[in-house]
Structure formats: structure tokens, C-alpha cells
Amino acid sequence: MAILLAGCVLPVVACDAMLVKRSTGEKLYREHCASCHGLDARGHTIRYMGHPRANLTDDDWKYGGGDSVAIQSVVLQGLVERHPSSLQRLQTKEVKEIANWVLQLRGESSP
Ligand code: HEC
Secondary structure, three states: OHHHHHHHHHHHHHHHHHHOOOOHHHHHHHHHOHHHHOOOOOOOOOOOOOOHHHOOOOOOOOOOOOOHHHHHHHHHOOOOOOOOHHHHHOOHHHHHHHHHHHHHHOOOOOO
């Protein structure tokens, strides 16, 4: 059974890793933000389902106006108590890429 399962799951994971081209911003977002904010940044995660601030695609902001600079400040300055402190160790360049990806998810900038 385990072998059968591995036979089904591994190709899917391998294909995802090899065939899907993702920007640096998307990869970093998936690694550091998606567990709480969701793959589409709408906050639909088990942990934060329904939390109004976990949605990064609406126009409702508590910390700044949700533009690229505001998103970068939130992450790098540790403004959100529930953010893991490890986020503050990301490089400015990386957070800029992440913020760009969030704007793309909102349809506010092109790839
Ligand atoms: C451990 C869960 C968690 C992770 C990981 C996380 N966030 Fe958050 N984030 C939250 C929560 C919860 C809030 C809402 C906090 C509040 O209401 O005070 C929030 C708020 C925010 C806000 C402010 C929203 C507003 O309304 O002003 C931004 C921007 C944000 N996060 C971006 C990010 C980015 C970018 C990443 C990845 C680099 C990230 N977050 C990773 C849980 C998380």
C-alpha cells in the first residue's frame, strides 16, 4: 500500500518541482507566507479562515495601505505579532519579490 501511494504521490511532487515555472517571489511566498495567508493570499487557511487581516487581496488594511512598500515594512519590521520572527531575517530583496507576487495575485502588476 505504501509503495502504491508513493508511486502515485512522488510523480506529482516531482512534476510540480520540475515542470512548473515559478517566479522567485512566488516560491518565497509559498515557503514563508502561504501557510497562513493561503496560496492565493486570500487567507483561506485552516489556521486563519475568516480572519479579516489574513486576506492580502482586499482593500482592508490595518498596517499601511497594502502596497509593496507597506507589505515590506510589515514583514521586515515585525509589525504583526503573530508573524514568526524568522520573517525579519529575510533579505530586503526577497521581501520585495514576495510583495510583488502578492500584487500580482491581486492583479495589480504584470509578471
Ligand atoms: C504564522 C502565520 C503567518 C505567517 C507565516 C505570515 N503571516 Fe502575515 N499575518 C498573519 C496574521 C494572523 C495577520 C493579521 C494580524 C492582525 O490582525 O494583527 C497577518 C497580517 C499581515 C499583513 C497586514 C495585513 C493588514 O490588514 O494590514 C501583511 C501585509 C502580511 N501579513 C504579510 C505577510 C507576508 C508577506 C508573509 C510572508 C513573508 C506573512 N505575512 C507570513 C499571519 C501570518
